[in-house]
Amino acid sequence: MVKKFKSIFKKKNANRILPDQMYLHQTAYLMADDQDESMTGEKGMADTRSLKILYSYARPFRLQILFALSLIFISSILAIYSSKLMGDLLEKGLMIRDMRMSIIYSVAIVLLEIGSIFFIWTGRKRLAVSASQVIFNVRKSLFSKLQDLPMQYYDRQPQGRIVTRVTHDVEGIEEFFTSSLGNLISASMMTMLAVAAMIISNFKLGTVMTLSIIPSLILILKTKDFLRNSNRRVSKFSSAINAKLSEYLNGMETIRSYGLEKWSMTKYAHTCDDYLFAQLKGNMLFAWSMPLVSFCATIPLIGLVWYGGHGVLTGVYSVGLFVSFVRYYERFFNPMMLLSREIHVVQQAFTSTERVMSFLNEPGEDAVLKNNGKMITTSLDGDIKFENVFMQYGEGDWVLKDLNFHIKAGEKIGLVGKTGCGKSSTVALLSRLYEYQSGEVLIDDIPIRNFDRHNLRDKIGFVSQDAIIFKGSLRENLSCEEAQTDQYLIDAAKTTGLVKALAKEGFNLDMDILESGTNLSVGQRQLVSLTRVLLKNPSILILDEATANIDPHYEEIIHEAVMKMMDGRTCLMIAHRLETLKQCDRILVFNQGALVEEGPLSELLSQGNYFYKLHHAQAVH
Numbered sequence: 001m002v003k004k005f006k007s008i009f010k011k012k013n014a015n016r017i018l019p020d021q022m023y024l025h026q027t028a029y030l031m032a033d034d035q036d037e038s039m040t041g042e043k044g045m046a047d048t049r050s051l052k053i054l055y056s057y058a059r060p061f062r063l064q065i066l067f068a069l070s071l072i073f074i075s076s077i078l079a080i081y082s083s084k085l086m087g088d089l090l091e092k093g094l095m096i097r098d099m100r101m102s103i104i105y106s107v108a109i110v111l112l113e114i115g116s117i118f119f120i121w122t123g124r125k126r127l128a129v130s131a132s133q134v135i136f137n138v139r140k141s142l143f144s145k146l147q148d149l150p151m152q153y154y155d156r157q158p159q160g161r162i163v164t165r166v167t168h169d170v171e172g173i174e175e176f177f178t179s180s181l182g183n184l185i186s187a188s189m190m191t192m193l194a195v196a197a198m199i200i201s202n203f204k205l206g207t208v209m210t211l212s213i214i215p216s217l218i219l220i221l222k223t224k225d226f227l228r229n230s231n232r233r234v235s236k237f238s239s240a241i242n243a244k245l246s247e248y249l250n251g252m253e254t255i256r257s258y259g260l261e262k263w264s265m266t267k268y269a270h271t272c273d274d275y276l277f278a279q280l281k282g283n284m285l286f287a288w289s290m291p292l293v294s295f296c297a298t299i300p301l302i303g304l305v306w307y308g309g310h311g312v313l314t315g316v317y318s319v320g321l322f323v324s325f326v327r328y329y330e331r332f333f334n335p336m337m338l339l340s341r342e343i344h345v346v347q348q349a350f351t352s353t354e355r356v357m358s359f360l361n362e363p364g365e366d367a368v369l370k371n372n373g374k375m376i377t378t379s380l381d382g383d384i385k386f387e388n389v390f391m392q393y394g395e396g397d398w399v400l401k402d403l404n405f406h407i408k409a410g411e412k413i414g415l416v417g418k419t420g421c422g423k424s425s426t427v428a429l430l431s432r433l434y435e436y437q438s439g440e441v442l443i444d445d446i447p448i449r450n451f452d453r454h455n456l457r458d459k460i461g462f463v464s465q466d467a468i469i470f471k472g473s474l475r476e477n478l479s480c481e482e483a484q485t486d487q488y489l490i491d492a493a494k495t496t497g498l499v500k501a502l503a504k505e506g507f508n509l510d511m512d513i514l515e516s517g518t519n520l521s522v523g524q525r526q527l528v529s530l531t532r533v534l535l536k537n538p539s540i541l542i543l544d545e546a547t548a549n550i551d552p553h554y555e556e557i558i559h560e561a562v563m564k565m566m567d568g569r570t571c572l573m574i575a576h577r578l579e580t581l582k583q584c585d586r587i588l589v590f591n592q593g594a595l596v597e598e599g600p601l602s603e604l605l606s607q608g609n610y611f612y613k614l615h616h617a618q619a620v621h
Contacts, residue, residue, distance in 0.1 A: 523554025
């Protein structure tokens, strides 16, 4: 089946770039998946390292886990002792026809087996509870990391790949803790006790039987690395599937509008083919390795029956010892088969740990933005200066080049220029979302690096073209869980015109808002965003095409709300329309990362330079 699929796979992909090749052709800006072969040396981890990391998460619950392991250990002892009594039942009861002793041994064996089942069930149950707590901590660490990562990380990582880290990869670790860990520990304890019982019962025969299992162990260890590499490939393609799925879900409106359903299905099917082929290769190894381990583990049992049976017939071994050895070997053989089954899950858990730790080890904002100042302020005047500022993303070209300008407190400034000229990057520096490499940015004559980032961001209100709305009540969307009275929220909503805009829907702070605000119009969503900003009472207001794509009815309401919000605040407006720019005291004109013109709107239009040509070109179109 695998060979057949492989030939089909090759035919289907003869004329396209495979994901492995894709990473060689991708732009340097997009980060490669950390399970890509080119990243294994940098991001890969040894099994011992992965185990240490898993243990570090389990450490807070080590007492509960140790108690669970002690119960499993007791279960193993009872099972091994039950095997010994099986030989005694035959030799000291049935063979000498002592019915009383036979009954005693039989009852003891049954009770020991029941006790073994009870202790292992209780131990596994407690282990599962502890494992759930461990996974909860892992999930908290991942979500906390999401809040700490700099914006440039999200710029370079596909959304689906990030989702895979906090869902699929955590599930791999969860399966290890909740299932495989208990199986491995119980199997290991049973194996060690079975070996000890065999050697104590008969050193020569026990040593021979122990050594005979070495080929099975070697086979398991040899397949381990292949499984790890296979799991890496599967994980990489799983990320690719999620990334592609997220991309198409976000772009569903565009796909439907342009009739691209077949095109998107074809590309998604190719991604699924890569995943399926990697999964089949891993399953193929797993399919033949387990029977082979079973075969290698069965051969010593045949030798035991042959050699031990001959010893019983010649009087070298007693019948009871022989029966006990067969039972010991069963306790030895079953864990070996269990280990061969669980090695796949364990390697998947190690791969998931590798990916999770790679994510957690990504440098946070403190590392990327060099430092975080200690200065806390209750308000800002809003005086802004850019002095010889140079900025670039990663190792690319300069996005901002020698930027110099001064915005006085309370000024209304328009930022204009072609797409990609540096307008959004300029305002992003004010909130310290990105780092600049040279020069200085000052607010109220204080370098912004001296401010505490979170405190500084709290004093800057940002309204983008696309309003971000969360699923929940209107109250939750406005306050974002901050302690604010209902009356304060309603007063702000009246100021921005949100109450008026939602009058037909029956304005209520408890009204339900769907995900992304799909039950609101574009204008209503923008008013929710404006109200949210107003509630923060920022000292500096940044509007990024806030009235773009708004119908005339809501544009008038939003324009009135913006005018109220700008009163007494420094305001930066990224805009293209002349009507919007008329509200500005001055215009800053950008071109290819440099400030090429600045001045009042009327002055710039009269000079006939770059801004005039830019505006004239827009008017023609």
